[in-house]
Amino acid sequence: MALALVCTHAGYYPLEITANGFFCPLHGSSFSKSGGVTGGIAPTSLRRFATTYNGSAGTVTINRPA
Numbered sequence: 001m002a003l004a005l006v007c008t009h010a011g012y013y014p015l016e017i018t019a020n021g022f023f024c025p026l027h028g029s030s031f032s033k034s035g036g037v038t039g040g041i042a043p044t045s046l047r048r049f050a051t052t053y054n055g056s057a058g059t060v061t062i063n064r065p066a
Contacts, residue, residue: 001034002048002064012027015046021033022046028041029041029042031045050062051063
């Protein structure tokens, strides 16, 4: 899974990486490592994208809409 580090409250980015997840310094919203809202005024979780790992190539592909 990949996360868009853009706050769902006011679109601030990039979010700060913390020991517990992510933090938006603009209005104080916080998010868990899986992107769920854990505090503040953000209305929804961070946007998630599916990923695919190719072991032979050593690459990760982020599957996001066009």
